[in-house]
Amino acid sequence: MAVLDRRLEKAAPVLDSTVERSVPLIDFKKMGHWNMITMKKPAAATAALCLATGLVVTFGGMASAAEEVSYRLDVEPILQSRCVSCHQQDGEGLKASGLDLSSYEGLMKGTKHGPIIVPGDPLVSNLNVLIEGRASASLRMPHNQRPLLRAQQDIIRDWVKQGAKDN
Numbered sequence: 001m002a003v004l005d006r007r008l009e010k011a012a013p014v015l016d017s018t019v020e021r022s023v024p025l026i027d028f029k030k031m032g033h034w035n036m037i038t039m040k041k042p043a044a045a046t047a048a049l050c051l052a053t054g055l056v057v058t059f060g061g062m063a064s065a066a067e068e069v070s071y072r073l074d075v076e077p078i079l080q081s082r083c084v085s086c087h088q089q090d091g092e093g094l095k096a097s098g099l100d101l102s103s104y105e106g107l108m109k110g111t112k113h114g115p116i117i118v119p120g121d122p123l124v125s126n127l128n129v130l131i132e133g134r135a136s137a138s139l140r141m142p143h144n145q146r147p148l149l150r151a152q153q154d155i156i157r158d159w160v161k162q163g164a165k166d167n
Helices: 002-010 040-059 062-066 071-082 092-097 104-109 126-131 150-161
Strands: none
Touching: 071 104, 071 150, 126 150
C-alpha cells in the first residue's frame, strides 16, 4: 500500500479543457508500466501468454503418456472393477471366450482363439479393440454394460504401448 501511496503522490492533477478533474491521473510511463500508446509490451505479453497456453494445451496430455503405467496399481483395479465379474472362474465371459482376467497370467494367456495383448502395440491388441469400441457391437466390452471411461481406456492403452509389463 505504501508503494501505491508514493506513486499517487507523484502523479499530478490534470485539468481537462472542459471539465476539472479532482482525481489525479497516473502517468504510467513514470511508474514503469507498459507504454499505453504503442502497446508494445502488452502485445509481447499477449503473444507469450498465447504461446504458453498453446504449449500447455498441446503438450499437457503428454505427461501422462510419459509416466510408467503399472499393471498392479493402474490396470488391475480397472479389470477387477469392470471385467472380472464375467472373466473369472465360472464367469460367462470365461466360458464364452476362455479369457480369464483375474490375473496377469490369465490376461497374457489370452482367449481360446489366441493372445488378446500384443505388447507395445495397442492398435492391434484385441483388448484395446474390444474396450475402445472398435469391434462390432456384439463383441464390445464390457458386454451389455456402459463402456470404460476414456481415462480407463487410456491407462490400458498406455500400459500396452509400454510393453504390458507385470509391474
